[in-house]
Amino acid sequence: MDDESPGLGLDLPEEVKKPDDETHYRVLARKYRPQTFAELIGQDAMVQTLGNAIERGRIAHAFLLTGVRGVGKTSTARLVAKALNCIGPDGQGGPTINPCGVCEPCRAIAEGRHIDVIEMDAASHTGVDDVREIIEAVRYASVSARYKIYIIDEVHMLSKSAFNALLKTLEEPPAHVKFLFATTEVNKVPVTVLSRCQRFDLRRIPSEKLAEHFANVARAEGVDVEEEALQAIATAAEGSARDGLSILDQAIAHGEGRVTADQVRDMLGQADRGRVRRLLETLLSGQVAETIAQLDEAHSLGIDPGSLIRGLMESLHAVTRAKAGAGADLLQSAEEREHGAELAARLSWGNLHRLWQLLLKGLEDVRIAPDPQEAATMALLRLIHAAEMPDPSQLAAMLAGGAAPTVTPSSAPPAPTASPSATALIPSDFPALVDAVERQGKQLLGVQLRDHVGLVSFAPGEIILKPLKPLGAEFARELAAAAKQVTGQSWEVRLTDEGGSPSLQQQEVMAEERMRAAVLEEPNVKALLDEFPDATLETIDRKEA
Template identity: 65%
Template structure:
């Protein structure tokens, strides 16, 4: 049969890895296997785990080829780079090798199926170096089947290797896990998938926009097989070029530009604009839950940009610039609140009998929440005295005449001296008050101006925080600055000086002096500083 008459093979099968070098994103596993083969330290059982489509079964077949390859000349041994041309390699690739047995545990999950394996392992391989059992979706075996295979799995004959593959490793008994060498196949990054798809479309002589391949890679969620299936569908969808718009229409994805516009309307609190933009997407066939996924991705991208976590290379330049702009204008508290509101909205839309109505209500909730103060900020302002809670009154006060002027509240007056100001600050913010008392020397106190010199360690935000607190207390702008040069001792130093002076006064009294002269080893402890004039009265 000529090549043109051969039945069409889908891309997921046509481009299945035939060498370890073709595996995408599994470098650590390949390196471990290469070292094990080179040092002849091969385990008797391997467990391959990972999400669907990352290459578990393909890896198992590659391991079978690596262990049974004899090279083009028929004299080769186990190798991490099987030749692909010898009879064992070709037979394994085509699924017809008599000594490489593939078993689907979903349909052969009983004790009898496992018993057949236990009986067959006693016989040597017919033509290969190793008899290899590839058991796919091994977690589907029954509990009795697992128990029946334990002994065989732990001590198989030297000519037998077991390769187990599963997507749900948590369902496998620990007794089985402990008997296998485990490899966790990673999700394939979107950028690597996009590069792989670019090579595929080039080999297929098909043109595709880079953005279209990035959309397919993102939709594949780390699965090469899923991505190739989507790419196959996109090529068959029609058109000389696989375009991004075509892929969005095919997958029902929201236009990312439309998502950015909707996100901007949410931040602006434009309720009519938000409802209109959502309806536009809905009329184009985009599911409401997909719109929420796009908004969640936008919040995540902005938060990553703000945290310095780097940008997704699959994002367009417009998206990166938009994320950087929003990251500079939005705080972490706002972004986290947006994430929680959108996540809750997404769950409501998925469970709602009326998805579009639920989406509108959820987005309106986000709009109205954007105009409310952040609870944490409001609590901080209450604690700092920047706002005052108004208690509810039991009865309304007597109505004042309409032309009566509004009562004016007297503005609090700053203290007359610096120590009194420290007492006020200490009552509101004890930590700030202690720093002002212990580690600051006064240069100038002329409310609303305060100039100090540090005498000890102070946080970088000390002047800013103190100025904000004084402004909230006295309802005026304070100029708090740090300066070098002559300054009074700190209040702590003054306090210590006063205590030392009082102690010296006590030691100078005749009675105490006589006591120290009579008792050479005496010392003054646990004394109370005297009242003013105590030394004079004692004299």
């Protein structure tokens, strides 16, 4: 066999060239790990406290660093090790909050090769034998550093016996030993350990600081990233610098030399929010058949039913934030924000809370059901029909008047239209008309009539209203059509900016406050509250009142 022929399994493979530091790619989260306290973002209070302690020689023997993932716990522990062992460029320096980074201890610690700085992962070294090795080793002086430092990451993973074995050494360690613990679950660390450590709670990094940090990283990498994309990444990072850098790393690979906000949303799985918006609109309009069709379509595309319901909850939460006047989620597109503002104007607080609770219950049903798709379908159908039920105040009024509440499913045909001569069907006042409109299944129109308008005048065939909140351009036409469907006669609906009473919802609140004040003024109630000053009036039984 000549030299050119392939081997038969005994030949040695060609030598593979190993990547060196220049060619081997390092992810951004490792490449831009802070090397000084000045580079540690969002933890100014902790840095100041440590700086003062080092400057005054009040250095604790054990530190506990807590916080969510990616805020810099392990990085801070390494920085503390450098600060305590730095000897300066001339070799004569002492502990400092600004380690030089060029002396041998600083470089060795940064590269993870210092013999006196021992890092241990408690997740994989949980037993008492691992702790015994530490206990035996602390008796010996450091080899070359000022302090022998033990960094134990995820310390809450140590077993109970391991913690107990460490207690005595942790309370009275030799002067040359320092312990640095890091954990994401400080509640799992025994109190006996907490009491022996100086604790620092690392905070979530504010999104504006993260966005600024990511912008600096992008410039250093020579990548053009839109400002809105940086904000979206910072929001998705949830206060974690490491998570944000991982997302930025992925976004750079996802794009083609430029990272846009749309690319980030698409990468994070936000591109299919249009499907969720359409489903939410279908639910609110009470279209049973269309809801089932959209669920079946999502199922055929492989979309998890639980994810779909969580998406509905996220959309509803965004609507609630818009109604409360809070800032919009930066992961939302302009179209989503506009849609949220529109729904916020249409839905009352009561509707939002009820929808949220129904979706929350549906999510739990999906989690425990044998068939998640079936559970999701039943949950959303329950939401549609529950939305058609009268609220408690309407139900109480119906029962007090001896009328049985009637629910007309959205998929059922409309009730027969009364003839114009059937004047008995004409509501006697505006609240009665609102009740009749809602009984026809027009819940969103009912919400607007109760919450968003004040009555100026009401007469058979004519309604004059004052808008208290923005209304759709088709509001007057929709109300006229609904009133005609209910009564069988034509109605003229006019809007004006003058006069007008408070909305029906405001009137209910004022009536409730008057009733509450009257109850509190009742002599027996006042005597009871005087006897029990901590007691409060929680609810009022209207019948008893």
